[in-house]
Amino acid sequence: MVLGAVIGYLLLTLVIGFAASRLVRSSKDFIVAGRSLPLSMTSMALFATWFGAETMLGASTRVQHEGLMGAIEDPFGASLCLVLIGAFFARPLYRSGLYTFGDFFRVRYGRTAEMIGSLFIVISYFGWVAAQIVALGILFHSLTGFSVQVSMGIGFSLVVFYTFLGGMWAVSITDFVQTLIILASLVVLCWVILGKAGGLDAVLADRPEGFFSLWPEPGFRPMVEYLSAWAAIGLGSIPQQDLFQRVNSAKSEKIAVRGAWIAAGLYLTVAAMPLLLALAVRNIDPSLYDLPDRQFVLPALVRTHASPFLQILFYGALLSAILSTSSAAVLAPAVILSENFLKPWFPRLTDRGFLWMNRLCVVIIGAIAFSLALPASHEAIGEGAREAGGLPSIFELVADSYVATLVGLLAPLTAGIWWRRATHLGAVASMITGILVWAVMNYLLDLGWAARLSGLLASIVALVGVSLLDPTPPRAQVSQTAPTGP
Secondary structure, rough: OHHHHHHHHHHHHHHHHHHHHHOOOOOOHHHHHHEEHHHHHHHHHHOOOOOOOHHHHHHHHHHHHHHHHHHHHHHHHHHHHHHHHHHHHHHHHHOOOOOOOHHHHHHOHHHHHHHHHHHHHHHHHHHHHHHHHHHHHHHHHHHOOOOHHHHHHHHHHHHHHHHHHHHHHHHHHHHHHHHHHHHHHHHHHHHHHHOOOOOOHHHHHHOOOOOOOOOOOOHHHHHHHHHHHHHHHOOOOOOOHHHHHHHOOOOOOHHHHHHHHHHHHHHHHHHHHHHHHOOHHHHHHHHHHHHHOOHHHHHHHHHHHOOOHHHHHHHHHHHHHHHHHHHHHHHHHHHHHHHHHHHHHHHOOOHHHHHHHHHHHHHHHHHHHHHHHHHHHHHHHHHHHHOOOOOHHHHHHHHHOOHHHHHHHHHHHHHHHHHOOHHHHHHHHHHHHHHHHHHHHHHOOOOOOHHHHHHHHHHHHHHHHHHHHHOOOOEEEEEHHOOOOO
């Protein structure tokens, strides 16, 4: 019955994809849903940006063993990002009327900055997409008993297919439906599972000292690691293309801002529910902690201690979270690849041709991401990897995917909006310096705990220093010069 309900849900998703494809008449419809989303859909789309496998499976696993400090990156960091977007970035990004961050860097800094920035963004998505692929493998493996690799292929093919059909319209409509399913399912699940565990007080009682602390231990290194955790998604995801598209898909500037604020509150509230479900494992069946991969604990809890109806709700919520994040994670780099890398080579390309170029890039990005995720899962499922913890960590895959945008793009983006003196050379120096310092710290000096903040600081210093020394007059700000559309 559970499997049948999930199959029915997948068929519904395909129907939505087909329906959304009828709304796509131009590249603008495909990339930013015609800039026509109301507040409800804008809020849901922004909420669904990161509420995926890393929250449902990754963060919940971390909290079981590390306390709330294990959830700094997600959901706390993700909620911080949405607050910052609403406060400082939504208005100027919406006013730009551009399609991609690559366009932003081109208009504000020039072609070289566009190429480097676009490359960083595309690369940053592969870890994120891989995390969703692994999660789909976990989900379908739990339901069907198929191998994780086959399960990954089935689930991800569906994502690529409906994104190919409807683009941002398909993403937005499915995000709206899927968010409603997530909300309803998690509320019911928490009510029933926490009841089985003896209530909220019993679930939270007798936790180790410091379990609920959101402040690090004294010391320089703990503080650096703490700030790095906040910065990973809280700052590193600000220059992400999927966020750019969702802001620019709103019907108006005011809706874009309000949507970000609503999404921030919604994210922090809803994300607490899978964390509570994971904590209830100790009270209901602590033997589940002995599973080879801790990321299977929450699905195993529901499968073995919940009614078929509750299982349907759980898998519906989990599948909704993964699909909503996966579709955006595929569409965003596909648009960058099409708009900033391929389109300049075809100056006579019609809008219809550009639309199909975007759809082709969805397939290309999907194929590359799957080819990168598959070998990792094969290696991890071997006996040695199982003893070490099983499949690749969904949480770590997502957190690591934001490094390039954090240390290479955050400073040029922020300065491009708020500092008129930022120049082309300063932006390029910032991008390259940030990523090089991070790489040296992480790989050569084995100081990974300090690599993110060091790279970000180096990026800021390079931007300011080179811009002040550069005699070339800076370009005008994007929001004052950019046309509507690329």
